[in-house]
Amino acid sequence: MKDLVEKEIRQKAQTLYNYMDDVEAKPIPFKGDWGFSTTIAFKIAGTQKGNFHNALKEISETLASNLEFGKEVSRVETVNGYINIYLNANTYAQNVIKTILNTQYGKGVTKKDKIMVEYSQPNTHKAFHIGHLRNTCLGASLVDVLRYAGYSVVAANLINDTGAHVAKWLWCYSTYHKAEAPPEKKSEWLEHIYVEATQKLAKNPEYELQVKKMLQRLEQKDPEVTKIWEQTKQWSMDEFHRIYSELGVQFDVYFYDSTLYEEGKEIVQELVEKEIAEESEGALIIDLDHLLGTDDVYKTFVVLRSDGTALYQTKDLALAKRKFEGYGIDRSIYVVGSEQKLHFQQVFKTLELAGFKQAKKCYHLSYELVMLKGGKMSSRLGNIVFYDDLYSEVYEEALREVEKRDIVQENKEETARMVSMGAIKFSMLRKDNNKVIVFDPKEAVNFEGQTGAYVQYAHARASRILEKDAYDLNAMEFEELTVQERNLLEVLTKFPDSVEQSAERYKPSIMATYVFDVAKAFNEFYHACPVLQAEPATKNARLALVSATTRILKSGLQLLGIEAPERM
RNA sequence: GCCCCUGUAGUUUAGUGGAUAUAAUACGGGCCUGCGGAGCCUGUGACUCGGGUUCGAAUCCCGACAGGGGCACCA
Known part of the structure; x- marks a missing residue:
């Protein structure tokens, strides 16, 4: 849908203003408004001479009145230069859910690299x-x-x-x-x-x-x-x-390093022949700054020990x-x-x-x-935190939690394993790559808040609802969508974008944040909107929504290497 | 000294030029016997500083300041 909106805007911007750059539609940032927003009028106005604000007003209004969409869009309006495209919630919701359940949602097209x-x-x-x-x-x-x-x-x-x-x-x-x-x-x-x-x-x-x-x-x-x-x-x-x-x-x-050093030495010899590497103090080095004409950037590079x-x-x-x-x-x-x-x-x-x-x-x-809190880990100081120790500590804590609940009678150990592994992986992935993780043992065994367990819990809850009743996708009909339903649906539609972002920017942390957002939206929905107790039509629609949610949660967790338990 | 990374609520954090800055945690106040309270609602609370670019800057540029990492035979 976002693609369609962008395409339509791009087309009209081209024919009306000869605007060739890419167009991006973002969600309208206000709670309760469901739709897409574009700032294209600002960009076009910026290229024109004369009063910026007059141009902005004129462009946004002209563009807005020329945009044409199908029945998924309820109305288009302009606010201070922003063009907002509001969605027809019921129709759109049905399409989103069907797409999620019937396709490999978010799976990128095959790329050649x-x-x-x-x-x-x-x-x-x-x-x-x-x-x-x-x-x-x-x-x-x-x-x-x-x-x-x-x-x-x-x-x-x-x-x-x-x-x-x-x-x-x-x-x-x-x-x-x-x-x-x-x-x-x-x-x-x-x-x-x-x-x-x-x-x-x-x-x-x-x-x-x-x-x-x-x-x-x-x-x-x-x-x-x-x-x-x-x-x-x-x-x-x-x-x-x-x-x-x-x-x-x-x-x-x-x-294996042990199968590489001989070939490495041969390469070093070639570098000597090409006069890239040279001898210095008995070792073979490359004076990169000298060769590249830089000053104290690449330093000297030792490629073979003096022995x-x-x-x-x-x-x-x-x-x-x-x-x-x-x-x-x-x-x-x-x-x-x-x-x-x-x-x-x-x-x-x-x-x-x-x-x-x-x-x-x-x-x-x-x-x-x-x-660690005291600084770097080092063998010399003997303050290394081993994987095995961390895992067993978190596992014990998870097992204690699991044993408190009678919902999990069998497979207690298996459930504790999934939860503890999820907790560890999530904590390792949720931060941006270039931020230091200060390891805190208390935080490691915590299953509340922004954790893997929170996401898994949402998945388990959703799965339990689905165990209890079936739904019919073709009969799906939302009445008036609640804020929580709309919010959850909106978050679900962001999955493909999160996949792409994580991949292109090499940042699994984006997926971790995303999956948490889904869980959060689901938990809010869960408390506000009864599913099994609802009127038949609403119940059917909500069951489908819950089903779509479990799909996304499971796929997202899988991309993080985390399992999605059905009970915990 | 030189190079790289990071500065956002007390603490941890989202945000690759757009509207009212995202959450978590901690702290205060709540949640009806309704699908599972590892949950939900609610209150308090933040863009290090100074310039610049731009219609618009947490985001881009320059300069400070603070923290971390690296700079010849470790990996």
């Missing part, structure tokens, strides 16, 4: 913490949102299974924990050894040499080291797969190429924390200098950190 989204990127030999959780929720949701918006998407993960942190871990393990097997909680145990290594090195810097040696042996595929590495790495991988399955996250491709071992950036150069060459993608998105912004600018600029054409199609989707 194939996009790779790389996210999660856990480090083996370390624990999965709430920082990874934000990344993983964000990436997983983005994949779903982009797919729903019509893109073809490859979900990729990069396992950081080699490098300095692994060498540090292996050193500590083989000198102090030789042949030790992990306990049941592998994740935490792995992390402990890493922390122990860091502490030992801080106290005795002379051990650094041993770690360095370990890294070299690892890269040279020393059989003894490789054997331990493979075994211990597997423990990490087991944990990751368990966690991904709990989160309901799936990847199409797994990349010949690879860095993260060495591998990233190879990975960028492998993505485009191996998967036929048009765009490559890296979901990585904002603290690595400079790193990716350096990687992409280097690729550009090296003549890699798709360098401009690489995009670092940065998001802000998850912090």
